[in-house]
Amino acid sequence: MGKFSNLLLYSDVDGTFLDDAGQIHTKNRAAVEYFMEQGGLFGLASGRSTLSIQRILSDTRINAPAILYNGALCYDFQKGEVLHSLPLPSQAWEAVSGLMEHFPSLAIEYVFQDHITCSNINDLTRKHLEYEHLAYDERNFTSIPNGCYKVLFVGEPEDILLANNYMDRQEYPHIDYVRSSHYFLELVSKEASKGNALEWIASYLNIPIKNTFAVGDFYNDISMIKAAGCGAFVENAPDEIKTIADIVVAPNTSGSVDDFIEWVEKNILQCRNMG
Secondary structure, three states: OOOOOOOEEEEEHHHHHEOOOOOEOHHHHHHHHHHHHOOOEEEEEOOOOHHHHHHHOOOOOOOOOEEEHHHOEEEEOOOOEEEEEOOOOOOHHHHHHHHHHHOOOOEEEEEOOOOEEEEOOOHHHHHHHHHOOOOOEEOOOOOOOOOOOEEEEEOOHHHHHHHHHHHHOOOOOOEEEEEEEOOEEEEEEOOOOHHHHHHHHHHHOOOOHHHEEEEEOOHHHHHHHHHOOEEEEEOOOOHHHHOOOOEEEOOHHHOHHHHHHHHHHHOHHHHHOOO
């Protein structure tokens, strides 16, 4: 029994676990190994796909299921097994077509478990897929394809904000939407969120929610930070969401996950009683 036994910790990937160059900070890698060696369960929670996270896991390891597509999929990389999935329903097409009509400059990525299909490609899409080392094909859909876990709209920050504000004025009972970066607006199933996925995995692993920890950097992490027994935002997160967290930890450029695990270790008895 290690000091972190029966504790479950999730970290967002981009802007949190990775530095600004897309590399795992040395401090984070060492801290995660220490956390797991001391009995803790560590997982990654991301909007990324299984293929994208698999590449990250070639340089580090996790011992808890991954939360992917912003909560639409819970995947066990150790077993190579889908544990829980929430693909987009066909009703999502109404929202997709509405965004396409009102914001024709936005590129679109249809994200599946094993591939990505794009339409209306722009330079930001190319940069995004190159950054994650992902191949893609091009096609124009006229309905939500089967097995699509999320639809990602890509554009300049001012256009993404306008698209988000447009969605705020709509009523789509079967889907949810979230900004996952200044350049991305994502559509997922209504039940899909990092917070819901965290709660599902905690139940699946028989870990009390009060023994869960989460750290992130952006709006798509809010549900996870709220759901966790103890939640943290990194210093580089937008100021308006930092107050939601229990604590603010070091920026992603300085080893934010290392800083969070150090805080958990110092305050572990207090954290075990949270929730």
